[in-house]
Amino acid sequence: MFEIRPFESKDAAVVWALHNRALNAVGAHAGDGPWDDDLHDIERTYLDTGSEFLVATIDDKVVGMGALVPHSDGTGEIKRMRVEPDQQGQGIGKALLKHLEAAAAKRGITRLFLDTTEQQTVARHLYESNDYVEEGRHQHGKFLVIKYGKGLSS
Numbered sequence: 001m002f003e004i005r006p007f008e009s010k011d012a013a014v015v016w017a018l019h020n021r022a023l024n025a026v027g028a029h030a031g032d033g034p035w036d037d038d039l040h041d042i043e044r045t046y047l048d049t050g051s052e053f054l055v056a057t058i059d060d061k062v063v064g065m066g067a068l069v070p071h072s073d074g075t076g077e078i079k080r081m082r083v084e085p086d087q088q089g090q091g092i093g094k095a096l097l098k099h100l101e102a103a104a105a106k107r108g109i110t111r112l113f114l115d116t117t118e119q120q121t122v123a124r125h126l127y128e129s130n131d132y133v134e135e136g137r138h139q140h141g142k143f144l145v146i147k148y149g150k151g152l153s154s
Contacts, residue, residue: 004099007053014062022082028117056092063087066096076104078114093126105152118144
């Protein structure tokens with residue numbers, strides 16, 4: 001069984017490796033660049049700014065991750081959702097998503113948004129099966145990015 005807990009500094013290297021494995025597994029990795037700077041300093045980027053970064057663990061091994069970034073307009077963004085490719089289908093992604101949604105609701109966030117790429121079909125299914133609605137698409141380099149949104153009950 002897995003557990004979900006807040007990110008700790010000791011998780012940094014394994015979170016980075018998980019990020020790369022998960023994106024490479026579906027052909028959605030854009031390569032190294034400044035778009036991943038947040039993952040090189042999770043504490044400063046997320047925790048010190050009032051955002052949340054969670055990890056899912058099995059026997060103390062990080063197998064999933066996800067973040068919530070609140071915005072001043074009452075919305076929040078779900079970011080960096082990743083699950084080890086060989087651990088998908090066990091409810092880890094859904095549990096992370098539900099924890100982040102609950103954290104958002106506690107903060108009074110009324111609307112969440114996120115994006116993923118077209119080829120991340122497991123992620124798309126997760127979001128769509130949890131009431132996220134496609135709100136648009138755009139091309140970003142070689143990737144077709146799909147934006148999703150969901151209203152939260154107050």
